[in-house]
Amino acid sequence: xxxxxxxxxxxxxxxxxxxxxxxxxxxxxxxxxxxxxxxxxxxxxxxxxxxxxxxxxxxxxxxxxxxxxxxxxxxxxxxxxxxxxxxxxxxxxxxxxxxxxxxxxxxxxxxxxxxxxxxxxxxxxxxxxxxxxxxxxxxxxxxxxxxxxxxxxxxxxxxxxxxxxxxxxx
Numbered sequence: 592x593x594x595x596x597x598x599x600x601x602x603x604x605x606x607x608x609x610x611x612x613x614x615x616x617x618x619x620x621x622x623x624x625x626x627x628x629x630x631x632x633x634x635x636x637x638x639x640x641x642x643x644x645x646x647x648x649x650x651x652x653x654x655x656x657x658x659x660x661x662x663x664x665x666x667x668x669x670x671x672x673x674x675x676x677x678x679x680x681x682x683x684x685x686x687x688x689x690x691x692x693x694x695x696x697x698x699x700x701x702x703x704x705x706x707x708x709x710x711x712x713x714x715x716x717x718x719x720x721x722x723x724x725x726x727x728x729x730x731x732x733x734x735x736x737x738x739x740x741x742x743x744x745x746x747x748x749x750x751x752x753x754x755x756x757x758x759x760x761x
Contacts, residue, residue: 629714651691700743
């Protein structure tokens with residue numbers, strides 16, 4: 592669940608990065624300094640962070656988006672199959688919906704952590720991202736934010752689980 596939320600937080604970055612890379616490559620004659628290039632990258636990543644958080648934290652933002660939706664945990668697939676075989680589709684879907692609702696609540700807390708990672712980016716980091724391909728920004732942000740995001744998300748997810756008695760159901 593924590594990994595799914597973290598990935599969702601960075602879902603908007605490849606599009607923003609492509610726009611920045613195209614803009615930087617379109618500049619001729621060295622019109623931008625290194626600082627300006629990295630400042631543009633930081634701005635694009637900050638906007639991407641805002642978009643990702645807004646999308647994920649919307650009501651049913653995870654549930655209604657196939658790219659963000661968190662499925663039943665693979666390690667519990669046998670339980671899911673058994674429940675479905677017993678005609679218990681409702682509880683299975685309720686469980687999945689609860690996980691996705693918890694993700695929506697948790698992702699609201701992500702923006703300050705993502706911003707800190709973006710603002711802490713060095714010129715070297717910025718150029719590594721610009722030269723690194725489509726997933727470079729996502730990889731950078733996942734590297735810098737996974738641990739603090741998990742720490743921030745854990746109590747939110749646990750509280751949501753407790754509120755719907757998921758702990759007892761498992």
